[in-house]
Amino acid sequence: MDEVIYGYSCYLKDERELSQNTLESYIRDLEQFKEYLNSNSSFDLMSANKTIIITYLMYLQKDGKATSTISRNLASIRSFYQYLINKDFIREDPTYNLHSPKGERKVPDILTPKEVDLLLSQPDVGDFKGSRDKAMLELLYATGIRVSELIDLNINDINFEIGYIALRGDSLQERAIPVGKLAIDSLKLYINEYRSQVLRNVRETAVFLNFQGKRLTRQGFWKIIKYYTGNTNINKKITPQTLRHSFAVHLLQNGADLKSVQEMLGHSDISTTQMYSFATNDKKLREVYKKAHPRA
Structure with missing residues (x-):
């Protein structure tokens, strides 16, 4: 069985060309499912x-796992069985026609422009x-990129003359994101x-870079943002993701179209981006109500 998982891991890396973080997430979810099978059933990965699988998803739900976590687990398990089908290890896909659970759409926490x-x-x-920390925070808010993309950024990925950065996702497909003057000036x-x-x-x-002259780590940046948020007295939980959310909502509030925001965020499905429109529409409705209602 370990040989099958190893082969699957190589497939994810060499053929699907997933990033290391995504690959590790797929394998971790699969290993957890394997442990569940070993402890709670007579099935193994090949015979499940x-x-x-439905029972396992219900187990995750009862264990308090978020809907997004359960959906990711199902995606990881489905990818594995599709691999087994393609390699003729099994004849039927046990995840066929299984759907991810639908949870409540949660509007993400955002910061105001102030x-x-x-x-x-x-x-x-x-x-x-x-100077480094200022450039990182400015760039994160100016582009809405993920922490992993921020950390992985190389010198040649920045075009100072035109004002954009080039990123490569899991599929190695490049996407260019415009960068505003304040962030460019901080980078320079x-x-x-x-x-x-x-x-x-x-x-x-x-x-x-860190003080040793090596690439800064994700953990290093988390410490940085935690340090500065502690000095602001802003009564909100601020994470790198908060700046990404704020970037998206502020763009939409100021007239950007959903498709453009989707491309900048790197979402493969526009439905993921649509969650930001809820926060935008809510604000616009409040403004209309306040201006129009006689007792607002």
Whole structure:
């Protein structure tokens, strides 16, 4: 069985060309399903049927897992069985016609433009750390990119003249995202004045470095944003995802179309992007009500 999972892992990496983070997520979900089968049934991965998979999804739900987590698990399990079908290891796909659970659509937490300004004004750009942190926060809000994309950014991915960054997703398909002047100026200051202070290897391509001159990690950036949010007195839980959400909602509130926001966020399905329109429509309705209702 371990050989099958290993073969599947190689398939995800070599043929589907998934990123390391996505690949690890697929395998982790599959291993958890395997452990469930070993502990709660007489089935294994090769013999599991639709009933046992439904039972497993119900188990995850009773265990308090979020709808998004359950949907991701089903996607991981479905991908594995499609692989087994294609390799002629099994004849029938036990996930056929199984649908992800539908949960309540939750409007994501966002910051107001004033709160964004307050957060982005925290770093002191007079040294390496402050300049780097300012550039990271400005770029995250200016583009709505994911933390992994921010950390993976290389020098050659930035076009300063036109003002955009180039990103490559799991499929290696490039998407270009425009970057505003404030973020470009912050990047120029950091790269031209401070990045070289910690650079140890001239071949290092990472934009954002730690004090050892190596690519900054996700954990490192989480500590950075936690540090600055602690100084703002903003009574909201602020994560890197909060800036991504705020980017999307603020664009829509100011007239951007949903399709363009979808492309910038890198969503494969526009229904994922539509959750931001709920927050936008809610604000517009409140404004209309306040202006029109005599007792508003």
